[in-house]
Amino acid sequence: MYGLINRSIEGLITARYGADRWQAVRARAGLADEPFVSMRSYDDSLTYALVGAASAELGVPAEALLEAFGQHWTLHVAHASYGDMLRHYGETLPEFIGNLDAMHTQVAAAMPALVPPSFRVNEREDGVLVVEYRSTRAGLAPMVVGLLQGLCVVFQTDHTVRLARARASPDEPDIFELHPAA
Ligand code: HEM
Numbered sequence: 075m076y077g078l079i080n081r082s083i084e085g086l087i088t089a090r091y092g093a094d095r096w097q098a099v100r101a102r103a104g105l106a107d108e109p110f111v112s113m114r115s116y117d118d119s120l121t122y123a124l125v126g127a128a129s130a131e132l133g134v135p136a137e138a139l140l141e142a143f144g145q146h147w148t149l150h151v152a153h154a155s156y157g158d159m160l161r162h163y164g165e166t167l168p169e170f171i172g173n174l175d176a177m178h179t180q181v182a183a184a185m186p187a188l189v190p191p192s193f194r195v196n197e198r199e200d201g202v203l204v205v206e207y208r209s210t211r212a213g214l215a216p217m218v219v220g221l222l223q224g225l226c227v228v229f230q231t232d233h234t235v236r237l238a239r240a241r242a243s244p245d246e247p248d249i250f251e252l253h254p255a256a
Contacts, residue, residue, distance in 0.1 A: 075121050076185050077110035078151075083124055084110065086146045091132060103127035115187035118211060137216040144220020149227060160228075167229040167252075168203055171195040171222075191218075194247075201254045203233065206247035215240060215248045222250060 088096045100107065103123040110116070129136040152160060163177045164170030171193055178190035191214075194206040207218050215237055222235045233252040241248045 075118055077114045078112040080110040082151045086143055099128045099131045102131050140217040141220035144217040145224040148221050148224025167231050168195050168197055203252035205250040208247045
């Protein structure tokens with residue numbers, strides 16, 4: 075994944091736990107003490123190693139870290155650094171989720187090695203938003219929960235996000251439901 079993802083993980087850990095704990099996580103993951111380059115594509119194994127090391131070092135389950143990172147990404151990184159771009163992709167939550175693939179396609183113009191996820195959204199008659207998430211990568215569903223929760227805050231809706239069905243194989247989607255408050 076591109077360095078800006080790894081940098082954002084570093085930013086979250088440093089903000090929540092302090093620079094010393096970040097150094098311990100970095101060392102445990104076997105990474106050199108040098109800054110991530112945002113626009114450089116790193117091997118995915120580095121990102122997974124980082125999450126595994128953070129989980130062990132901080133005593134927090136990897137799933138909880140990924141969910142927190144998803145929230146951090148939408149609420150802080152994407153909102154702060156790409157706010158103008160995000161506004162172009164939808165005025166409502168379902169419209170925005172439906173345009174996530176187009177948004178990542180725009181991102182890929184600047185980051186040609188991008189391997190983006192794919193999202194589809196349907197609004198059920200009972201108002202529940204059903205989101206399908208497809209990825210070549212494994213284990214990121216908890217991060218998507220956090221990303222969707224963050225988007226609910228950005229769009230000022232009070233949906234509850236849950237993973238309704240985890241994929242059984244890599245060619246299937248994970249399915250999430252966003253339930254409006256009763
Ligand atoms: C404008 C803001 C955004 C930028 C610049 C961006 C960029 C990226 C980048 C660089 C990656 C790593 C993939 C790679 O390097 O191959 C990525 C992955 C991902 N992005 Fe975005 N993204 C943005 C917003 C979002 C939003 C709002 C969502 C909300 C659902 C999202 C969902 C994901 C997911 C789930 C992945 C993990 C990749 C996978 O599942 O295989 N992104 N994005």
